[in-house]
Amino acid sequence: MLPSVKRTPRLALHAAAVLLTVTSASEAAADDGAGPFGVTTVAAANSPNTRVGALFGAKQHFCTASVVRSPHRDLVVTAAHCLDDGDGGLVFVPGYRDGEAPYGRWKVKRRYMPEGWSKGQDEDSDVAFATVEGDVQDVVGGNPFVTGTATGATAVTVTGYPSSRDVPIGCTNKPTAHSRTQQRIECPDFTGGTSGSPWVNGDGQVVGVLGGHEQGGKTPDVSYSVVLGAEAAALYRDAVR
Numbered sequence: 001m002l003p004s005v006k007r008t009p010r011l012a013l014h015a016a017a018v019l020l021t022v023t024s025a026s027e028a029a030a031d032d033g034a035g036p037f038g039v040t041t042v043a044a045a046n047s048p049n050t051r052v053g054a055l056f057g058a059k060q061h062f063c064t065a066s067v068v069r070s071p072h073r074d075l076v077v078t079a080a081h082c083l084d085d086g087d088g089g090l091v092f093v094p095g096y097r098d099g100e101a102p103y104g105r106w107k108v109k110r111r112y113m114p115e116g117w118s119k120g121q122d123e124d125s126d127v128a129f130a131t132v133e134g135d136v137q138d139v140v141g142g143n144p145f146v147t148g149t150a151t152g153a154t155a156v157t158v159t160g161y162p163s164s165r166d167v168p169i170g171c172t173n174k175p176t177a178h179s180r181t182q183q184r185i186e187c188p189d190f191t192g193g194t195s196g197s198p199w200v201n202g203d204g205q206v207v208g209v210l211g212g213h214e215q216g217g218k219t220p221d222v223s224y225s226v227v228l229g230a231e232a233a234a235l236y237r238d239a240v241r
Contacts, residue, residue, distance in 0.1 A: 040189045043159050043170035045095070050103060050140040052168060052198060053094035054161040055082060064160040064168075065092050065130070066198040068145040068206055070240045073137035074109075077145060078196030079211030080117040080128040092132055094140045098166050103140050106132035112239040114231050124181040126211040127226050129239040143198065145236055146205040147228040151175050151183045153201075158187055158223065160197030160210060175199070175208065175225070182213045184224050191220045199225055 043049045054061035055078060063082035068075055076092055083090070090108040093101045108130045116125030152175050159170040171187035178184040185199070185208075195216045199208030208225030210216045217223045226232065 037155060037173040038171065038186050038188070040169050040171040040187055043168040045097060047141065048143075048200070048204070049159055049168060049170070050095035051142060052159045052161075053092050053103075054096040054168075054193075055196065056091045056093060056105075057089060060163065061093070061096065061161055062163055062193055064194055064196040064198075064210070066159075066196075066206065067094060067137055067140055067142040068129075068236075069137065069142040072131070072240065073135040073142070074131045074133075075142075075239055076130050076132060076136070077198065077206060077209055078128055078130065079209055079216065080113045080126045081121075081211060081215050082196045083111045083113060083128045083130060084117070084121070090130070092130070092136070094136065096161065096166070097168070104134075104136075106134055106136050109133050112235055114235050116231060123212050123215070124226055125231060126215065127209045127228065127232050127235070129235060131239070143200055144203075144205045145228075145232075146207055147230070147233040147236070149201070149205075149207045149228070151177045151227060154203075156185070156199040156201050156207060158185060158190070158194075158197050158199050158208075158210060160190060160194030162189070162191045163193030164191065165193075169194075177227075178213060178224060181227050181229075182224055183208060183227050184213075184217075184222055186222055188221045190217075190223050194223070197223075 065078035116122040213224040
């Protein structure tokens with residue numbers, strides 16, 4: 001984690017992540033078809049995963065973000081607690097892998113956080129957007145950001161960057177309700193740095209963002225997301241304006 005980050009984006013309870021092996025199971029379809037579900041592996045370097053990137057402050061990556069579709073083609077989504085430290089030098093690196101930035105480094109230009117987070121750091125408001133300098137969507141594409149979907153209607157794939165690794169990991173499983181405003185998913189090894197990871201369903205839609213309850217979870221095997229509803233929809237409309 002970065003010393004300058006005031007809040008801890010997801011507690012890392014292990015000093016090093018378990019070694020993950022690339023297998024054909026790593027990219028299980030994010031639907032109700034054949035699994036395996038709940039298995040975390042190194043994410044493949046394919047087109048959908050290039051939209052997910054590491055969020056850097058100073059020299060280290062400490063959170064995850066992903067490109068979502070917008071009229072100005074410059075928008076990423078992440079957890080609000082990843083953007084509230086006041087650091088003005090954040091950089092988004094889509095497709096980051098082994099120290100390389102194959103799709104460039106994109107400086108964060110403006111941040112958008114819901115009032116529930118900016119005024120009270122309400123865990124039910126732990127989602128945020130940021131614009132970057134340049135049309136990143138033209139380079140890597142973007143996923144639709146969708147609110148109002150039923151929790152667990154389909155399985156989702158979660159992709160993120162642990163701070164202890166320089167490759168992304170991914171896991172597919174079916175979310176369940178933690179509360180009316182929070183959803184949870186069981187996927188191992190999502191340690192510190194994976195806050196902000198997108199939850200993408202079988203239609204390629206972002207229907208969750210790792211964060212929310214306990215800033216994403218106190219253990220690496222269970223992760224949380226805000227249930228994306230009216231507040232997230234209003235924030236998206238503000239960001240795309």
